[in-house]
Amino acid sequence: MSRIALVDDDRNILASVSITLEAEGFEVETYNDGQSALDAFNIRLPDMAVFDVKMPRMNGMDLLQRVRQKSKMPVIFLTSKDDEIDEILGLRLGADDYIKKPFSQRLLIERIRVLLRRKEALSGAKIVETGDATVLTCGDLSMDPQRHAVTWRGADVSLTVTEFLLLQALAERPGFVKSRDQLMDVAYDDQVYVDDRTIDSHIKRLRKKMRMADAEFSAIETLYGIGYRYNEV
Helix, strand or coil, X not given: CCEEEEECCCHHXXXXXXXXXXXXXXXXXXXXXXXXXXXXXXXXXXXXXXXXXXXXXXXXXXXXXXXXXXXXXXXXXXXXXXXXXXXXXXXXXXXXXXXXXXXXXXXHHHHHHHHHHHHHHHHCCCCCCCCCCCCEEECCEEEECCCCEEEECCXXXXXXXXXXXXXXXXXXXCCCEEEHHHHHHHHCCCCCCCCHHHHHHHHHHHHHHHHHHCCCCCCEEEECCCEEEECCC
């Protein structure tokens, strides 16, 4: 049973969403503010979490920054209806997805299931294969899906689940263009709609992390109006 943490200062949202998730078979932990959630996470991390952005004692952005210091746990942000700044900042900080308030609980459940499936696929918990056969090497890039490990020129790079999947999709076929629609299919199920801006934000964050390992990183090329391409170095 997957454990989901809900962090929101709106008690009505906590009550209604937790009831829905429990009915779907999830174990749910609820918190009214970011600090109480962080205190609990320091003892035991959930399988994934849903954060509201605006909360007392520690907002969702600050909470995500603290979580990302030690965990790649999937995180969905709940943002204000028209607050594009929240969405962009959240993705840049390492959120895997975002949903605007007011939101459909069915949509939230589907997004949660997508992230949990991706986490399981990358965890390697059910993979018995050993050795280096599963390690993807492309020039200076090395990716190990079993360990969710990425290195660039020998330097470790910490990526979220979404960023890992996007980089893997591009690096598997260097020189070939991946459209935004193709990358959406990699990162999200067909029934989950996201727009182009979401993919662009993930790619920007991915580039930024790679450039922290190597300021000259330029392997991911943007083809405006078409998509992205990985150029083997």
